[in-house]
Amino acid sequence: MNAHLEALAPNLVWRHFRTLCNTPRPSGHEAALVATLEAWADAQGLTHDRDAFGNLRLCKPASPGCEQAPGVVLQGHLDMVAQANTGHDHDFTRDPISTYVKEGWLHADGTTLGADNGLGVAAILAVLEDPELTHGPLEALFTLEEETSMGGALNLAENWLEGTLLLNLDSEDRGQVYIGCAGGADVVVDAQLPSAGLLEEEQVLSLALTGLKGGHSGVDVHKPLGNANRLLVRVLRALETFDARLISYQGGTLRNAIPREAFAQVALPADDVEAALATVASLERTLKTELGSGDSGLVLTAKRTAPAEIEPLTRDASAMLLAAMHAAPCGVERMSADVPGVVETSNNLGVLSLEAGRFHLCALVRSLHDSATAAMADRFQALFGLMGARVKVENGYPGWAPNPESGLLAMFKQRHAALLGREPEVKVIHAGLECGILGSKYPHLDMISFGPLIRGAHSPNERVELDSVVEFWDMLRAMIEELATKR
Incomplete structure (x- = not known):
């Protein structure tokens, strides 16, 4: 199912997104995907564990010579919103998401696509797999039930994460970086x-x-x-x-x-x-x-x-x-x-x-x-x-209070300008990014959020711009390689 995704660039990201489309994952039904990711981690030689709520963490040691770089947490949520058009018979607990490309955008057939937050998750998995990427210590944090209750983040274990920097990959606008969000x-x-x-x-x-x-x-x-x-x-x-x-x-x-x-x-x-x-x-x-x-x-x-x-x-x-x-x-x-x-x-x-x-x-x-x-x-x-x-x-x-003086933000702006020829817009989003909750549990974390261009999230009109995924991937790789040089 969805074999056409593997013909898209960047291949590593789309291959993992295909797995997400083919594995049903509405909120509260993420167990099959968690098991799939754990098996994948074992095959990659990565360590993994879960907290009491079931949030999943995959860990990858630093590239040789980068052991002293700051630890980076890559974070996204595994669940997706389950919405289908009237008359479209789809069981989100059993049926895969059927996708198609039209005029430079990826769509789903009559349902939500799950690009929110599937593309962020796919990019994190691609980072962990990329053999050419130089990086410091990496933790991939995959939370549960974000779309229905923020349950994964709210019940996240304390004193579990080791990194000091966090890249949340659950934003939906090209050329923008988020440093604050609403609570609710x-x-x-x-x-x-x-x-x-x-x-x-x-x-x-x-x-x-x-x-x-x-x-x-x-x-x-x-x-x-x-x-x-x-x-x-x-x-x-x-x-x-x-x-x-x-x-x-x-x-x-x-x-x-x-x-x-x-x-x-x-x-x-x-x-x-x-x-x-x-x-x-x-x-x-x-x-x-x-x-x-x-x-x-x-x-x-x-x-x-x-x-x-x-x-x-x-x-x-x-x-x-x-x-x-x-x-x-x-x-x-x-x-x-x-x-x-x-x-x-x-x-x-x-x-x-x-x-x-x-x-x-x-x-x-x-x-x-x-x-x-x-x-x-x-x-x-x-x-x-x-x-x-x-x-x-x-x-x-809780909400996520903006920190315009963030060192991570300054680095992102510099990398964005060097890679794409323009500085990103710095934004605060009126949505419940998990960063506010994560920051309340891990107040030492320096955080930003960015992602590809997604429109119509939470509805069957959800779609993602293909070119923006390339840009998103390039920025993510550039940030990780830049952070690997820091001490």
Whole structure:
């Protein structure tokens, strides 16, 4: 599977990426890949071990004469986001990712590609295998469950890593280097709401909002993209004019992916069905106009369906829930005053569901300031607490405070200019790189993050620019060889 990848350059990187594509690795299901990498390490004569959580470390001694060089930790996460287009039958726990090249970019067929963070992992493996590379002591750290909970980094063993410098290879922009990132936390809301049987005069409508682009809830949150949960809740609020009662709802699948689709069922008086259908059609035109070219694929449909087996919520419960969902924070809350063009605080309404009166919400709050993350999470607790819901804030992780005076950064800028003829842009990212967590456990580490050009991460539109992978590999090799000369 994916044999064409080995015809791409740099061959070492793409050969390892082929292994990653062929080995299913959604979050929580990395065991097969870990076993594969351990077997590979044994064949290469590399030592390896795991911490109590299961994070994997591979170690390679320094090249002769470079034993006194500073130890370098190469870090990436093994898991990938599992997203597939509607109607595309794919089991991420069993099926390999099918890839193809188009106009200089590598894509996946109907699913996420896993370039996030598969190409970083592949590059690390290529470094460990490269027989021509001169290097100091190397540690390859592969963490687990980054995409769902940051679990690997949060549970990383202390006093385990030996290096003093860390290259995180989980960034997604060509010609840029990252020196800071947002922290975040999951907000989980659960409630059991009262229902009442379908009335004789009521009919059921099924609504579907599809066709949005989706994207990464941090990197893409500032872009003109639609959030399917935000938009469908707005439609449902409009249908309250016809005394519609919510029966069921399902929108989004991951708290860190901007929802592309959402579906709902409502009960409303039969005499109002035609007017409700006209309202939905009108709202589709309105929403498409508002989204414009930023997210032009929106499709909003409504149709009569057979009476639901599940009871609708009571009118009061339905109104209360829709009001809370409509009022919940979503998108960019504040731009940074200190780092121009960077989002400071945001929230993603990632997963919403209602089934048999059981409501569930999972949102991901991010901020460059841990205090602002806590304040945003508290707003959810205040809002949904009004309806008696249980609200938990969990999986919190710290941000990564920028250090513009980093010696590692200075070296990267110098190498980038010498190799590519221009200095890189120095950036802070509104996403949860593991560097913040790693830095809290290993405060002595000097860290930077860089990578190839990836677009559409966390969605089936994910793709990576082939030329940028060559540039990324050249920079990685140059950095490692330069660090091997330091004492």
